[in-house]
Amino acid sequence: MVKKQEIDGRELWQCEECGFHYETRDLAEKCEAWCKEHRSCSMEITKHAVELGKQESEGCC
């Protein structure tokens, strides 16, 4: 299950598999479904993560 968290006054959704945060529940659920099935992250999804959006890093999992 994705988790809703409040960080810096923003509501974010966390994928429990990889720990990345998203601005929408939809994205977090997509990430979690992918993470569970593939045991890795999809760049198409994680590029929307709050963590990656900030630093434009491609590092993941």
Ligand SMILES: [Zn+2]
């Ligand atoms: Zn994930």
